[in-house]
Structure formats: structure tokens, C-alpha cells
């Protein structure tokens with residue numbers, strides 16, 4: 001595959017590439033819509049991701065090409081950039097903009113991207129492209145950023161350049177992921193532990209709804225706003241900085257401060273989900289996979305009914321999983337509103353599971369989902 005990409009690079013740019021970088025996508029095992037509330041999440045990097053081939057050019061331009069998209073951009077070196085339209089190249093352009101803003105010098109570069117992550121399917125294709133670009137620029141121009149700086153810079157691209165008020169989980173997982181480990185990340189302090197993800201006789205299945213995602217960004221920002229409203233209400237009596245600074249008992253005592261019933265549901269999800277992550281990490285550590293699976297189902301229920309970011313497609317997948325004996329746990333992963341679900345499926349039954357869930361989903365939804373068995377891979381690297 002790499003040879004093929006290298007050949008394409010030469011054909012496109014009329015020169016061979018010099019460097020190759022890779023950043024993965026991620027799945028989040030549990031802890032959804034928690035990162036921007038300062039709590040605990042448990043993502044892991046997967047082996048699918050984004051490849052970036054580069055070579056410097058003397059023309060003093062950035063040339064962006066992708067084998068996944070037809071749109072291209074060729075733009076001269078400038079002191080700053082602005083988002084133009086919604087095309088894919090805004091992500092790397094935003095990264096360059098932020099390097100410049102932080103006083104880092106860059107020179108003309110040819111960039112060729114190839115991703116094998118399904119796009120817009122909640123596996124963090126955008127964080128993957130941001131982090132691979134940031135990592136590459138840092139290496140190529142000796143910018144001296146730490147990996148954590150690159151994570152923060154990439155999050156800024158998402159928040160300020162692209163306009164999604166997302167948390168830090170995706171960029172963090174894509175940068176710091178470790179083989180066969182999940183990251184137990186505290187999104188407030190950014191302390192993390194890489195915990196062994198021993199799934200025993202299970203595969204981690206990814207089931208893509210293949211639902212075209214619409215409105216994800218505005219609905220996402222709406223949820224972020226609702227959490228801020230809940231926080232402000234609780235701050236009238238509690239000295240807290242984030243919703244995840246309190247546990248369920250404190251929440252229950254003070255929840256009457258939140259007047260709007262919808263906002264109350266959102267906050268309840270956040271506080272309880274944060275608690276589930278703690279329990280899930282313990283269960284994983286003690287090889288209690290059945291308990292881990294129950295927490296996954298509980299997480300999904302809460303995202304469906306309290307946080308309301310699931311949808312018919314994701315619920316259909318999880319409903320099937322609940323009654324299929326060889327599934328130990330399942331839930332939506334990522335922002336929601338479509339995208340992917342994950343499931344712990346007994347290895348011996350994986351083929352049967354795939355066939356049956358495809359039939360079930362297709363009969364209910366009218367088109368087929370995609371099913372992958374995923375491996376937990378490493379974070380961003382130069383190849």
C-alpha cells in the first residue's frame with residue numbers, strides 16, 4: 001500500500017516524497033461527552049488512520065492532495081490563513097495557521113494524504129488528520145513542540161478554525177495511543193494511565209451505521225452549551241469548575257438548582273457517565289469483562305435517553321447486541337447522531353454476529369451497516 005502511495009505522490013507532484021507519517025483514529029470504550037466536562041474517558045487508538053506523505057518544495061506553496069477526496073488546494077505561504085468552505089483541507093490548513101500563530105516558521109511543502117478510516121463516522125478522522133499534520137510539521141521544521149503541545153494545538157484547530165467546541169479526547173488518543181492499551185484520561189488534569197486492554201476471548205467490533213451525518217456540529221455545540229448552563233446553575237451553591245467535579249450523591253442533593261428539565265437530563269448523564277468510567281476501569285483491570293459490558297450498555301442507555309445523541313440507527317445496533325448471546329457489551333462511540341457503535345463480541349461467534357447484525361439492521365433501516373473487527377494500535381508516528 002505504501003509503495004502505491006509513494007508512486008502516486010511522485011506522479012502528482014513530479015518529485016519523490018521524503019517522509020511518511022501515520023496517525024490512527026480512535027474508539028472510545030466508555031466516557032462519552034465527558035471530556036469537555038472535565039472528567040474521565042477511556043479511548044484507544046485503532047489501527048486504521050491517516051497516512052501523510054510529504055516533501056519540501058521550492059515554490060513557496062502548500063499543495064494539499066488526498067487520495068480520498070477530489071478537492072485540492074494550492075496556497076502560497078502567508079502569515080495566517082482562514083477557513084474556506086467545508087473541504088477536508090481546512091484541517092491541515094488550520095494546523096499550519098496555528099503553527100504560524102505560535103511563531104513557528106514553515107516553508108513550502110507538498111502534502112499527500114490517504115486515510116482508511118471511514119470519514120465522518122465518529123472514529124476521529126478529523127483528529128487523525130490534524131494530529132498527523134501537526135506531528136509532521138513539528139518534525140520537518142524542528143518546531144520544538146511536545147506531543148502534548150501538538151494535541152492542544154490540534155484541539156485549537158477544531159475549536160477555533162473549524163468551529164466545533166469539542167474536548168481533548170480525540171486528539172489525545174490519536175497522539176498518545178498505545179498498542180493493546182486503553183488510555184484512562186482525566187480531561188481536567190490531562191493525567192493518564194495506559195491500561196492493559198485484555199479482551200480475552202472477545203473481539204472489539206466496530207459497527208458503522210453508514211448513516212450520512214448531518215447537523216452533528218450544531219447539535220454537538222448545543223450539548224456543550226447545555227452542560228455550561230447546568231454548571232452555572234450548580235455553581236450557585238457549589239464551588240466547582242466542571243460538571244465532573246461532583247459525584248452522583250452531591251449531584252442528587254443539588255440537582256433542584258437546574259430548572260430546565262432537558263438541561264437536568266444532560267447533567268445527570270455527565271455525572272453518572274463519569275462514575276461509570278471509574279467502575280469500568282476497575283472492571284477491566286480485574287478482568288471482569290461481563291461487568292465492563294454491562295457498563296457499556298448502561299452508557300448507551302444514558303446517551304439514548306438522557307443525553308439524546310443516539311438515534312434510530314445506533315439504537316438498532318445496540319438493541320440487536322442486547323439480545324445476541326455472544327455480545328458482552330455494546331454502545332455508541334464518539335459524538336453520536338450516527339457514526340459507529342462498538343461491541344465486545346466472542347471471537348468464536350464473530351462471523352455469525354456480522355452476518356446477523358447486517359441482516360437485522362438492513363431489515364430495519366433499509367441499508368447495510370459495515371462491521372469491522374478492530375485492533376488497538378499505537379499513536380502518531382513517523383514511518
Ligand code: GLA
Nearest residue numbers: 032033166167168169334335
Ligand atoms: C467527539 C469530540 C470529543 C468528545 C466526543 C464525545 O468525538 O471530538 O471531544 O466530546 O465527541 O465523547
